[in-house]
Amino acid sequence: MEFETRAVHGGEEKNKDKFFGSTIDMASAFPIKKFGESQDFVYSRSNSPTKQDLEKLMANLENGKYAYVFSSGMGATNAVLTLFQSGDHVIVGADVYGGTYRIIKELYPKFGIDYTFVDTTELKNIEDAVKENTKAIIVETPSNPLMDVTDIKGTVAIAKKHGIITVVDNTFLTPYLQKPLDLGADIVIHSATKFLSGHHDIIAGVVVTNDEEIGAKIKFAMRTAGGIMSPFDSWLLIRSLKTLKVRMDAAQKNTEQLVEFFQNHPAVKEVLYPTADNNKGKKIQESQASGGGAVFSFRLKDDRRVAPFFNNLKLATLAASLGGTETLVTHPATITHDDMPEKEREARGLTYSLIRVAPGIENIKDLIEDFKQALEK
Numbered sequence: 087m088e089f090e091t092r093a094v095h096g097g098e099e100k101n102k103d104k105f106f107g108s109t110i111d112m113a114s115a116f117p118i119k120k121f122g123e124s125q126d127f128v129y130s131r132s133n134s135p136t137k138q139d140l141e142k143l144m145a146n147l148e149n150g151k152y153a154y155v156f157s158s159g160m161g162a163t164n165a166v167l168t169l170f171q172s173g174d175h176v177i178v179g180a181d182v183y184g185g186t187y188r189i190i191k192e193l194y195p196k197f198g199i200d201y202t203f204v205d206t207t208e209l210k211n212i213e214d215a216v217k218e219n220t221k222a223i224i225v226e227t228p229s230n231p232l233m234d235v236t237d238i239k240g241t242v243a244i245a246k247k248h249g250i251i252t253v254v255d256n257t258f259l260t261p262y263l264q265k266p267l268d269l270g271a272d273i274v275i276h277s278a279t280k281f282l283s284g285h286h287d288i289i290a291g292v293v294v295t296n297d298e299e300i301g302a303k304i305k306f307a308m309r310t311a312g313g314i315m316s317p318f319d320s321w322l323l324i325r326s327l328k329t330l331k332v333r334m335d336a337a338q339k340n341t342e343q344l345v346e347f348f349q350n351h352p353a354v355k356e357v358l359y360p361t362a363d364n365n366k367g368k369k370i371q372e373s374q375a376s377g378g379g380a381v382f383s384f385r386l387k388d389d390r391r392v393a394p395f396f397n398n399l400k401l402a403t404l405a406a407s408l409g410g411t412e413t414l415v416t417h418p419a420t421i422t423h424d425d426m427p428e429k430e431r432e433a434r435g436l437t438y439s440l441i442r443v444a445p446g447i448e449n450i451k452d453l454i455e456d457f458k459q460a461l462e463k
């Protein structure tokens with residue numbers, strides 16, 4: 087079955103009892119049917135019906151065997167990091183989500199897990215960073231907010247050669263546009279808060295893998311440390327996934343038209359988008375994903391125009407998220423990456439003039455009109 091059919095029908099044989107997603111099972115515990123015998127559902131931190139429906143659906147959509155869902159994307163990342171132990175080393179993409187940067191740099195070193203951040207757009211940098219004790223390569227592609235592209239197959243080849251695992255944060259493209267497990271990755275992480283939920287109304291995370299042993303360890307981390315997704319959020323996410331394709335198609339179409347609008351506007355210095363001609367990863371993006379996605383960034387020529395731009399927007403909203411039906415804009419230097427020392431920020435290209443846009447599904451004419459007046463005020 088094709089992607090959108092699986093997304094709508096739950097990826098399972100049609101379960102008539104649950105048709106149209108009418109049930110949501112909120113129970114925290116289930117009656118033990120027969121003393122001394124095991125059963126699927128006992129206590130909901132371990133397993134519960136609505137959450138399990140979502141897990142089966144997510145595994146199906148990513149072409150994976152095992153999926154586990156968490157109360158946030160960072161909860162999912164945290165579960166993956168519990169695969170490692172004191173003395174282990176991980177390689178992490180330099181341009182990763184701020185929370186991922188923080189957990190690698192400030193939380194896990196307390197438990198003896200060492201790290202190296204590298205620019206993963208050059209595979210040689212990954213190869214050079216591999217040490218005797220390296221256990222994983224963690225990448226985000228395209229990256230946030232610079233839209234850098236990492237070659238997933240190339241990364242996997244290096245990882246396999248050294249017997250280490252590849253973890254891909256697939257939040258920006260979703261399985262509709264990119265399937266890292268098909269490209270050889272061992273683990274996919276999602277912040278389901280973004281495109282998967284798509285309406286700016288839940289915080290949620292997902293881990294998917296094909297590896298039985300990794301799956302069992304992630305499940306152990308989930309049952310043991312908690313941080314699971316609630317039945318209500320699981321139900322809402324199942325509902326959201328039914329429209330993932332139509333939402334992504336609409337948002338990506340708006341994005342392509344806005345990229346063109348910004349590229350041609352005299353106040354704009356450059357536009358960053360995975361499939362734009364100025365992106366050195368364009369060819370790789372086109373070979374490993376079926377689109378550029380629905381996030382882009384641009385730089386204004388004049389820093390003094392940054393504040394008026396944000397202050398004059400009427401339709402697009404200044405906020406710290408992306409991937410929803412409403413268009414959001416953000417300012418990495420002061421909002422998402424303000425933890426980072428200014429020198430490091432500038433060195434990484436996160437200049438004051440950089441603005442990230444996550445187009446929603448509004449009419450393109452209204453979006454262009456809004457951005458035009460904000461750029462020109």
Ligand SMILES: *Cc1c(COP(=O)(O)O)cnc(C)c1O
Pocket residue numbers: 158159160161183185186226230255257258276277278279280289290291
């Ligand atoms: C938002 C985000 C996360 C973190 O997810 P939360 O749901 O906010 O915990 C991780 N990776 C990427 C790429 C994100 O955009």
